[in-house]
Amino acid sequence: MLSPGRYFLSGNVAVAEASLLAGCRFYSGYPITPSSEIMEHMAARMEKEGGVFIQTEDEISAIAAAIGAGMTGTKSMTATSGPGFSLMQENIGYAAMTETPVVIVDVMRGGPSTGQVTIVAQGDVMQARFGSHGDYENIVLSANSVQELIDLTIRAFNLSVMFRNPVILLSDAELARMIEKVEISKDIENVDFNQVKIPDVPEFRPLGRGNKLAITGLTHDERGYPITTDVNVHRTLVTRLVNKIKNNEKMISDVEIINPEAKNIIVSYGISSRAAYPILKKRRDVGLFRPRTLWPFPESKAKDVFEDKNIITVEMNLRGYDLEVERVARKYGSKNFRNIKIIGGEVPTPKHIMEVLEVN
Amino acid sequence: MEFFDFYRKDRWPHQFCPGCGLGTVMNSLYKAFSDLNMDLKNTVFVSGIGCTGRVPGYINGDSVHTTHGRPIAFATGIKLARPDLNVVVISGDGDLFAIGGNHIIHAARRNVDIKVIAVNNATYGLTGGQLAPTTPHNMITTTSPYGNKEHPFALSELVAAAGANYVARWTTAHPNQLVNSIKTALTTPGFTFVEVISQCPVNFGRRNKMGDPVYHLRWIKDHSIPLSKVTFDMKSPFDFMDIDFKGIYTIGEFVKRDRAPYGKTIETENNILRPPKE
Numbered sequence: 001m002l003s004p005g006r007y008f009l010s011g012n013v014a015v016a017e018a019s020l021l022a023g024c025r026f027y028s029g030y031p032i033t034p035s036s037e038i039m040e041h042m043a044a045r046m047e048k049e050g051g052v053f054i055q056t057e058d059e060i061s062a063i064a065a066a067i068g069a070g071m072t073g074t075k076s077m078t079a080t081s082g083p084g085f086s087l088m089q090e091n092i093g094y095a096a097m098t099e100t101p102v103v104i105v106d107v108m109r110g111g112p113s114t115g116q117v118t119i120v121a122q123g124d125v126m127q128a129r130f131g132s133h134g135d136y137e138n139i140v141l142s143a144n145s146v147q148e149l150i151d152l153t154i155r156a157f158n159l160s161v162m163f164r165n166p167v168i169l170l171s172d173a174e175l176a177r178m179i180e181k182v183e184i185s186k187d188i189e190n191v192d193f194n195q196v197k198i199p200d201v202p203e204f205r206p207l208g209r210g211n212k213l214a215i216t217g218l219t220h221d222e223r224g225y226p227i228t229t230d231v232n233v234h235r236t237l238v239t240r241l242v243n244k245i246k247n248n249e250k251m252i253s254d255v256e257i258i259n260p261e262a263k264n265i266i267v268s269y270g271i272s273s274r275a276a277y278p279i280l281k282k283r284r285d286v287g288l289f290r291p292r293t294l295w296p297f298p299e300s301k302a303k304d305v306f307e308d309k310n311i312i313t314v315e316m317n318l319r320g321y322d323l324e325v326e327r328v329a330r331k332y333g334s335k336n337f338r339n340i341k342i343i344g345g346e347v348p349t350p351k352h353i354m355e356v357l358e359v360n
Numbered sequence: 361m362e363f364f365d366f367y368r369k370d371r372w373p374h375q376f377c378p379g380c381g382l383g384t385v386m387n388s389l390y391k392a393f394s395d396l397n398m399d400l401k402n403t404v405f406v407s408g409i410g411c412t413g414r415v416p417g418y419i420n421g422d423s424v425h426t427t428h429g430r431p432i433a434f435a436t437g438i439k440l441a442r443p444d445l446n447v448v449v450i451s452g453d454g455d456l457f458a459i460g461g462n463h464i465i466h467a468a469r470r471n472v473d474i475k476v477i478a479v480n481n482a483t484y485g486l487t488g489g490q491l492a493p494t495t496p497h498n499m500i501t502t503t504s505p506y507g508n509k510e511h512p513f514a515l516s517e518l519v520a521a522a523g524a525n526y527v528a529r530w531t532t533a534h535p536n537q538l539v540n541s542i543k544t545a546l547t548t549p550g551f552t553f554v555e556v557i558s559q560c561p562v563n564f565g566r567r568n569k570m571g572d573p574v575y576h577l578r579w580i581k582d583h584s585i586p587l588s589k590v591t592f593d594m595k596s597p598f599d600f601m602d603i604d605f606k607g608i609y610t611i612g613e614f615v616k617r618d619r620a621p622y623g624k625t626i627e628t629e630n631n632i633l634r635p636p637k638e
Contacts, residue, residue, distance in 0.1 A: 026441050052440045057466040061433030064426065068406075068437025071424065072445075076437070094427050207422045207438060208445045210401045214368070214417060216425035225371060226417065226425075 001049060004186040011175040012037035014146045014182060015105055016045065018153035019077050023190045024103070025051030026069035026076035028062045030084060033117045034173040035107035038079040059084035063091040063104065070100045071215065073193055073206030075157055079105035081173075082115060085124055086131070092166050093132030094217045096241060099202070101160035101167075101193075105153070108172040108270075110345060119345035120174040122270055122316040126323075128168045129295045135238050137245035139163065139252060140295040142170045142269045146180035152292060158191040159252065163244060164201055170294070172316075174271045174347060198251075200244035245296055253298030255291045260305045262287035264357060267325045268314035268348075269294060275314060275348040279357070286357065294321065302328050310336040312356055314348050317341065361399050366390040368420040375414060377485075379573025381532040381558030385479055386415060388535050388556075389450070392542035403446040406435040408455035411486045411560075412479040415450050429459030432467045435474045440622075446475070446546065453480040453494040457513055461493070468522035471550045473621040477542065478515060478553065481560040489563030500567045516555045520615040525550030527614040531557035533581035534611065541613065550621040557584070557609055580609070587612035 001020050009017065016038045019027070027046050029039040039055070046053040052069070056062045062078045069076040080088060085106045095102050108124045110116030128140045139159050143149040152169055160167040193204045202222075205211045214224035219234045227233045245252070264286045266276045273290045280288055289305050291298050306329040313322040322339045329337070338356050342348050367390075376382050393400070400421030407413040409428035416423035426434045431449045439447040449456075456464050456478050467474065483501055484490040490503040494515065498507040516529040526548040528541040538556060545552035559565060559576040570576040585608045 026437065028437065054436070054440060056433065056436075057462050060430060061436070061463055061466075064430045064433030065437030065440070068424070068434035069441035070437075071434075072438055072441040074441040076441070090427055091430065207404050207424070208402065208442050211422065212368075212400075212420060213422045214425075215423065216417065217427055218425065 002184050004184050006181060006183050008179060009146055009182050010037065010177055010179045011146050011149050011171055012107070012177070013041050014149045015079065015153050015169070015171065016041035018150040019103070019157070020045060020049050021184070021188055022075065022154040022157035024075045024077045024157060025049065026066060026074045027051070027078065028054045028056050028065040028069075028076070029078050029080065030056055030059045030062045032059070032081045032084045034109055034176045035079045035081045035105065037176065038105060038107070059087040060091065063088040063102070066102050067091060067095045067100050070095070070102045071098075071207045073204070075101070075161070077103040077105065079107065081107045082109045082111045082124065083113070085127065089127070089131035092138070093134060093136060095166040096132070096136035096138070097217045098215050099164040099241070101164055101204070103153075103156045103160055103167050103169065105169045105171060107176045108170060110343070116345055118173060120172045120271060120316065120347060121343060121345070122172060122272060122320065123343070124170065125294060125315070125317060125320045128170060135242055137165070137242050138295055139165060139167045139245060139293065140170060141167065141292060142294050143175065143292070144270050144273045144290070146175065146178060147182045148292065149175060150182055150184070154188060154190070158189070161191050161193055161204075162196045162198060162201070163248070164204055165245060170270060172271050198244065198248060200240050200247070249296040249298065250300045252296060253291070253293045253301055255289060255293070255298045255301040257287070257289055257301065257305055259284065259287035264310045264312060265289050265305055266312050266314060266353065267321070269321065272314045272316055272348045275350050275353055278350045279353055283357070297324050297328060299328055303332055306332040306334050308333040310334070310338070312338050312340065312353065314340045314353060316343055316348070318343060361394060363390055363394055366393065366400065366420055368418050371418050374418050376411065377562040379559065379561040379576070380411070381481060381556070381560070382412060382415060382479065384532040384535055385412075385477070385556055385558065386418070388538045389477065389542060391539045392546060395539070396543055396546060398446070398546065402444065403448060404438055406431045406438065406447060406449045408451045408460060409486070410452040410455045410484070412450060412452035413455060429455055430463065431455065432460060432463040432474070432476070436467060436472050439472060439474050443473070447473075448475045448477065448546070450477040450479070452485075453478060453482070453515065454484045454492045457515055457518075458493045464519065465522040468519050468524040468551045468553070470622045471523060471525060471619050473550055475545050476551070476553045477545075478555045479558050480515060480555055481558045481564060482512070483560055483564035485560045485563045489560070489567065501564070502567075516553065516614050519553045523551070523619065524553045524615060525617055525619055525621070526552035528553075529555040529557065529609065529611050529614065531580045531584055531609065531611060532559060533577050533584070537611075544613075548616070550619060584609040584611045587614070
């Protein structure tokens with residue numbers, strides 16, 4: 001594992017190294033651009049750390065194997081991009097239903113379908129939240145620098161173990177290849193299974209320890225026995241699965257807020273948000289609201305910032321986070337919304353934002 | 361372990377139809393475990409979706425009922441993360457060979473140390489008797505009302521060709537041989553595979569003039585021929601692949617070999633994959 005200190009790493013390598021620091025000891029994956037370097041790096045590094053690396057036959061088995069390993073109490077991860085992320089959706093719902101910790105890294109590229117293989121996009125933001133069928137909640141994190149990829153990878157493992165839930169880390173084609181200076185801290189905090197007690201999160205019991213576990217994706221009672229026709233069993237289970245994330249939003253959410261008093265608030269995340277910083281330096285009437293936790297939506301942090309403001313969202317998709325931002329901001333009296341939406345691979349620049357600000 | 365201790369009794373009654381072959385399969389499985397003096401503490405049963413997919417839920421040990429077609433993929437993760445466990449996959453023909461076909465051939469090629477029991481009833485029983493990749497040519501199902509236009513997979517031959525260490529096919533009319541093969545499968549390292557031809561009188565037999573389970577079972581028995589009695593002509597690959605209910609089921613042990621199971625290439629001191637702390 002990397003010893004504490006300063007390094008010069010690409011986003012993909014940073015994710016791989018950070019997962020090892022976080023205690024990840026199982027990686028299964030299938031090659032796909034632009035996430036492949038995570039897998040290649042894991043292939044070289046994982047077995048030396050005593051863990052398991054396997055290249056599976058497709059993304060469906062990659063996530064399935066990672067969930068299977070998670071059930072044994074091994075911190076596990078898979079990484080993928082666009083089409084692979086789509087293939088994983090059914091089993092992400094299974095992990096949510098069976099409350100199995102697993103971390104999925106999605107290095108976003110242009111879609112739909114095969115789309116722009118090597119080009120940056122942010123089109124998976126809603127899929128990360130709503131991709132699988134039925135009611136469930138994902139925890140979704142988004143980084144805007146290589147350093148943050150490291151910090152959030154470690155946090156992703158901690159959150160998945162704490163909440164017994166799949167956690168999705170969104171990277172993108174640009175961050176994946178970007179090489180930046182990073183610092184590995186001396187004191188990395190790794191949460192162990194059952195270390196933190198959270199309301200609505202049952203105790204984690206691993207396979208193979210004589211627990212006689214019955215695990216199923218069917219609606220089940222506390223024993224894990226399938227009961228699919230009882231209204232109350234389903235209601236109780238699924239409400240708890242949703243509430244364990246929703247009601248703990250305060251504990252999960254993490255937002256960078258700059259200049260919250262400003263009249264104009266830029267809401268952005270990931271690589272797009274980097275366009276905002278030069279403007280913040282120049283203009284005091286512009287503030288930033290940048291969630292590192294996209295889902296659950298950081299409503300507790302939004303209240304003070306969104307009160308009667310001009311909201312400018314900046315993202316690289318045509319239908320995305322702005323919908324949720326608008327829903328929340330309207331609650332707090334904001335009426336003026338403008339969305340900067342750039343697709344095709346062009347990363348938003350300060351100029352794009354300035355043009356919108358000057359119209360004001 | 362006593363025979364009945366294998367059942368998770370608080371889940372009784374089970375959901376299987378009268379005349380179903382899964383009772384024979386379950387009993388054979390427990391007999392094999394019992395004969396080998398294996399207990400359930402170090403075993404994880406994994407299944408997919410379907411009638412057979414429900415079997416692990418009635419076993420008094422760790423059971424994982426996964427998504428449709430993916431039990432092999434989940435089992436691979438469980439086995440590699442905890443190599444000290446026995447990982448047994450028990451699932452149906454549709455689950456393992458239609459939606460999950462990719463996983464089984466790759467797990468066999470990789471020779472992952474998991475044990476697979478595939479119950480082949482030639483149909484999708486749980487969903488009401490639809491066409492399966494194992495339904496014989498011309499037979500009637502709810503989605504082939506004028507007869508099956510396709511040709512079925514020969515499961516054991518497929519898995520043997522993909523590289524498994526042990527492959528056998530028996531039927532529910534051959535319980536003793538089935539028990540012995542399951543015992544061999546459980547004790548052979550690497551990917552092992554036992555196919556059980558089973559009857560589904562309610563959703564398959566009924567539409568093909570075999571609604572009586574006894575008749576269905578006798579019919580399967582009459583149409584089975586041991587590999588040792590197969591003549592040279594019939595041993596051509598073409599005959600094997602053209603298997604159907606109108607012809608024969610070749611039964612017996614297809615492959616016994618000793619390829620190295622999938623394993624780690626590096627041994628390290630901080631290996632987390634050691635037996636669990638008690």
